[in-house]
Amino acid sequence: MTEYAVRTQTDLKRLIRAAGACDDTIAECVKSIGVDAVVHAVMREVLDRTDLRGCPAAEVLFRLHGGAPPQSQGSDVVIRVADDGTVALATMSTASVTATVAQSLPEVVRSVFGPRGSASTATRVLQWTAESSPETFGRPDPAFETVRRLLDSIDRSYHASLAELCVRSGSDKWGVHQYPQHYERHFQTVRDRPLTILEIGVGGYDNPRRGGESLRMWKRYFPRAAVYGIDIIDKSSLSESRMTILRADQADPVDLARVLEITGPLDIIIDDGSHVSAHVIATFALLFPALRSGGMYVIEDLQTSYWPHFGGKAGVYDDMETSVGFLKAMVDGLNHAEIDNRAQASTDACVKGMHFYHNLAFLEKGENRDEGAPSWLRGL
Ligand SMILES: C[S@@+](CC[C@H](N)C(=O)[O-])C[C@H]1O[C@@H](n2cnc3c(N)ncnc32)[C@H](O)[C@@H]1O
Incomplete structure (x- = not known):
């Protein structure tokens, strides 16, 4: 797996400043840094923030797209949480994806790096891979907790004391x-x-x-x-x-x-x-x-x-x-x-x-x- 990264702290500082502005400004900044580099920097930040100790194994596919349809300039990234608690970022999904989170990249950038109160989920669509059945209905999948913690790290940057x-x-x-x-x-x-x-x-x-x-x-x-x-x-x-x-x-x-x-x-x-x-x-x-x-x-x-x-x-x-x-x-x-x-x-x-x-x-x-x-x- 190739892990992309925002190349320099300077790029990251630029992205953080843009995260306080409108979608168009964020999108321009993303374009100049590179979509893949930004997606991986943002998801790396999400992982740094998330306490995944004791969480069930899960594989979550994030499809971060450019904005409203047509959804251009997107990038996929997968977070894999293994049974032993180890976590990895990957660029390819496997057959065992637990959930897919689709959201606009500018919205995620603003939620993760923007000022207090600027997080939003307007463009987010969450899909579980497992089909619901009469047997599983009303019995939450243990992996829900893993996904919840990851999404909380995006939506609640200022929560922890x-x-x-x-x-x-x-x-x-x-x-x-x-x-x-x-x-x-x-x-x-x-x-x-x-x-x-x-x-x-x-x-x-x-x-x-x-x-x-x-x-x-x-x-x-x-x-x-x-x-x-x-x-x-x-x-x-x-x-x-x-x-x-x-x-x-x-x-x-x-x-x-x-x-x-x-x-x-x-x-x-x-x-x-x-x-x-x-x-x-x-x-x-x-x-x-x-x-x-x-x-x-x-x-x-x-x-x-x-x-x-x-x-x-x-x-x-x-x-x-x-x-x-x-x-x-x-x-x-x-x-x-x-x-x-x-x-x-x-x-x-x-x-x-x-x-x-x-x-x-x-x-x-x-x-x-x-x-x-x-x-x-x-x-x-
Ligand atoms: C109390 S610890 C820092 C703890 C850390 N800030 C924390 O809160 O987790 C002090 C550190 O200062 C470093 N240190 C000692 N003398 C220093 C010096 N002259 N210049 C820079 N660092 C020094 C030591 O190597 C040690 O790692």
Whole structure:
């Protein structure tokens, strides 16, 4: 079987942006990328999203056509779920197809990659292969469940909560930590935007074949995002569509410059890397300028700021060389317009908000240039 793929992340980004537009725009984008490549990229995404554990074996033929009849520019793809739970994408159907799903490709592209609320099933026709009989009537075929889960992944891109995705992906952000509740509070309103996200720290430490749990969680939580991860260990072989892993040391300015050349401007940055205070501070200085206005910079595991073996300081709470001390000084920066004779910091005018939780901080980038109180009120 030949597996087609959208050739570059750039094509996928184009498709995701087009998915927010009308059918004609989506159809034009599909044409320029190639129908087969788009069909396989979309169905690969559907498979990445679907939890098929425990599902009965089934073979589902998707006939994705160009739109209203005459149904031009179509492509068939088959999803095979085997008894042992393995899943494959194929281009040819066999005699044992359980169900056939016919739907317009632009509608499927919009449902899978479009903004929240844009999914629809207007053009969908579902046909079961097995003939109904008096014996089987009223006794649902076990394979119905497999088909339901696949179709749910198309129709309900925004259904799962971050905590659910966190547990499903195996990230320690929920359970060991309690981070998803805070992430969801800040991220749910931008969940359907075509964001560029970078997480420092892929997980799995020295093993190049392990990690990627939180990146998969972000990919699933943000169905329209391009997700990048960096790690000091080369874990690039774990890359998937919409999820690119690069080797980089967060403490090395040359590595980070190379990463930014690839990612371009960022909407969300999450530092879950070494947690060494000096690295956290240096990484912030290098990456914060690449964050777009309105973007969010998140630092996890701030408890290490109090631990000397992570370069933190025990019993010292406002030392600028510790991550928490560094962040506390930024709180003064939020109020810089009210403070006389303060040495200006480069972040004063562009950090608009800060939110602190247990071991976790969110820094919101934006204009912080409001005027201070008048001198008569300040007693000057
Ligand atoms: C806590 S794990 C990341 C967990 C992952 N983000 C998750 O939530 O599933 C930390 C990762 O940071 C990586 N790391 C350690 N030092 C680093 C550095 N200087 N630069 C980049 N990555 C580093 C480690 O190899 C490890 O895989």
